[in-house]
Structure formats: structure tokens, C-alpha cells
Amino acid sequence: MCKNSTEIRSCMQYYKKPIFAKGRIVKKESLDLLNEFPEKLISTTWNSFSDGILYGCAIEYTAQTLIVCEGACIYQGEVVLIEREEIPFLDFDRQVVVKLVFHDWEKTEDFMIRPVELKIDDTVFSANYEMELGRFFLSKGAELRKQYQTMEDCRTAYNTLDVTHVPYAGHNHGTLSPVVFKLYARLLLESSFLDEIDYSFCFLCLNQERMERETVLTYFSCVLGKPCWEFTNNQIYETLVQFVRHRAEKKVKQVTGIRKEPKVL
Incomplete structure (x- = not known):
């Protein structure tokens, strides 16, 4: 019910919750409310998600x-x-x-x-x-x-479950398994030469149930300095592999440089 006047503009809604009690007759309207509630809740929550x-x-x-x-x-x-x-x-x-x-x-x-x-x-x-x-x-x-x-x-070719091809639902576009992103975050946080954006992305990976595709591709675009919006799930996985490998190589070079003995002139 909506009211309109020069002073008041408002709409009233009535949320109904059926009551089932001893001695009362079960009404069709009550059963309809029970039937509609989960369907409406699911539709409202997941209607923008991909398969x-x-x-x-x-x-x-x-x-x-x-x-x-x-x-x-x-x-x-x-x-x-x-x-x-x-x-x-x-x-x-x-x-x-x-x-x-x-x-x-x-x-x-x-x-x-x-x-x-x-x-x-x-x-x-x-x-x-x-x-x-x-x-x-x-x-x-x-x-x-x-x-x-x-x-x-x-x-790994043998005796290892590969979940990198599994499609996960996400807002508007699908994404990868959270297992992949959480592993990436843990490995990258063990490395050196991380930027602020790396830390932010890793903490998101560890704390969120799923990493939205837009977030991942925005991160890639910032790190690589070029658009990455058309990346497939396979390209996303391979890019994560390259990022971890690149940080590991930098760390090895740093450690090697520190331990290198000075030349005798």
C-alpha cells in the first residue's frame, strides 16, 4: 500500500510468516508461502550468477x-x-x-x-x-x-586430483576453484618482491569463498600493464603459475647475490 501527498511519500509491505499450531487448520495460503519463500530467496541471491x-x-x-x-x-x-x-x-x-x-x-x-x-x-x-x-x-x-x-x-599427471578445469559460479561470469586461488595466495606470500596489490589480492583469496572473475582479471591487468579481459580459465591458471614462478626466481637471485663472495683483485 502506497501513500502519496505533499508531505508523505511511502509504501508499506507486509511480510507474512505462517503459524502452524495445534488445533488450527492448515491453510492453502500458508503452504503457498512456504513453497514460494525458498524459491524467491534463491532467485534473489543467485539470479546474477553464471552456471x-x-x-x-x-x-x-x-x-x-x-x-x-x-x-x-x-x-x-x-x-x-x-x-x-x-x-x-x-x-x-x-x-x-x-x-x-x-x-x-x-x-x-x-x-x-x-x-x-x-x-x-x-x-x-x-x-x-x-x-x-x-x-x-x-x-x-x-x-x-x-x-x-x-x-x-x-x-601433476598421476594420482593427483586436477580441479583447475572445474567451472565455479560467479557474478555474471564463471571463475576457478577457490582451492587454486588459496594455494596461489599461500605460495606468493612466502615470496619476496610483493607489491601492495599482491598483498591485497592474496588476502582476498584467503578470506573469500570465491574469487570473482572481474577481480582476478583486474589484478592481472594491473600487474601486466595490459588488458586481460578475454582470458579463459586455462589462461588464468597459467598466469597464476607464471606469477609465482617469477617471484620465486627473483628470490633465488636475491639470495644468490647476497651469498656471492667478492672477487680478489
């Missing part, structure tokens, strides 16, 4: 069983909840890619259902109805490693 992983969906491996943990992702603008799944895994000694496959909606009398299939294959390129969760090459008897020592370590 990709929101939370969770982590991959684990134990006792010849592949585990995909529960999580949430955005597909075609809608939030889809993923339940924990355990499947036998015997695809050793070859690269495999773990994906979610989104099928078309199915309608019943009571529900709209979107089947989501967990798929493991050797196709590195995902179709537009697929979403990668990670890839690896596992040797029989080995453990699937998820701890990384260097940026290059994220793409």
Missing part, C-alpha cells in the same frame, strides 16, 4: 570407491542440490573426468524433476549439458592426492 559449482561437490577416493560429496551448483540459472554419491571405481591407469550430466525436466502430478547423472568418462571436453567436477589419472593401489605443494602440482 557452475556453488559449494561442495568435492571428490574423494577410498577403497576402490569414488565419492562425490554433497553440494550445490547452478545450471541454466537454477540452483540444483547434489546428494552424496558413492560408486565403485576400477578405471585405473587412464585419465578420467568426473562430470554431472543434467537431463531435461520431467513432470509428474506432484513434482517437476530434473535427473542429474554422475558420469565418469575419458572425454576432457564437456558438453553444454555437462559440468566437470575434476579429473585424474589413478594408478592401482595409489591414493588420490588433493594436497598441492606448488601451482604446477595442481596438474
Whole structure:
């Protein structure tokens, strides 16, 4: 209800919260409010986000069983909840890619259902109805490693989970896994020759749940002194690798210079 006058301009809204109590009849309006609330909340929160992983969906491996943990992702603008799944895994000694496959909606009398299939294959390129969760090459008897020592370590050929290709949801544009950015921050903060912008970016990586693509590419443009707006996810990862490597080389040169003995004239 809105009021307009020369003195007052205001609009009143009424937020309704249904009450369920013993002895009261459940009203259709109350059930409609419960039905609409999560949908409106999700739409308001994530309507500007790209398709990709929101939370969770982590991959684990134990006792010849592949585990995909529960999580949430955005597909075609809608939030889809993923339940924990355990499947036998015997695809050793070859690269495999773990994906979610989104099928078309199915309608019943009571529900709209979107089947989501967990798929493991050797196709590195995902179709537009697929979403990668990670890839690896596992040797029989080995453990699937998820701890990384260097940026290059994220793409170690054998027995290491590679998450650098996983699309993560972000405002308007997708981004990379927070695992990649947090690793970058920890490694860079161990180096020397950091500028203020490096420190700021690293602290953002460590404190935020996700690094927005615009933030990352703005950082790259400032450091490199040229526009980087068209970088793909692969180029973003490779640039982070180069930045850490460049700082490490500078540190080695500095240490070598300090320890160098003076020449005898």
C-alpha cells in the first residue's frame, strides 16, 4: 500500500510468516508461502550468477570407491542440490573426468524433476549439458592426492586430483576453484618482491569463498600493464603459475647475490 501527498511519500509491505499450531487448520495460503519463500530467496541471491559449482561437490577416493560429496551448483540459472554419491571405481591407469550430466525436466502430478547423472568418462571436453567436477589419472593401489605443494602440482599427471578445469559460479561470469586461488595466495606470500596489490589480492583469496572473475582479471591487468579481459580459465591458471614462478626466481637471485663472495683483485 502506497501513500502519496505533499508531505508523505511511502509504501508499506507486509511480510507474512505462517503459524502452524495445534488445533488450527492448515491453510492453502500458508503452504503457498512456504513453497514460494525458498524459491524467491534463491532467485534473489543467485539470479546474477553464471552456471557452475556453488559449494561442495568435492571428490574423494577410498577403497576402490569414488565419492562425490554433497553440494550445490547452478545450471541454466537454477540452483540444483547434489546428494552424496558413492560408486565403485576400477578405471585405473587412464585419465578420467568426473562430470554431472543434467537431463531435461520431467513432470509428474506432484513434482517437476530434473535427473542429474554422475558420469565418469575419458572425454576432457564437456558438453553444454555437462559440468566437470575434476579429473585424474589413478594408478592401482595409489591414493588420490588433493594436497598441492606448488601451482604446477595442481596438474601433476598421476594420482593427483586436477580441479583447475572445474567451472565455479560467479557474478555474471564463471571463475576457478577457490582451492587454486588459496594455494596461489599461500605460495606468493612466502615470496619476496610483493607489491601492495599482491598483498591485497592474496588476502582476498584467503578470506573469500570465491574469487570473482572481474577481480582476478583486474589484478592481472594491473600487474601486466595490459588488458586481460578475454582470458579463459586455462589462461588464468597459467598466469597464476607464471606469477609465482617469477617471484620465486627473483628470490633465488636475491639470495644468490647476497651469498656471492667478492672477487680478489
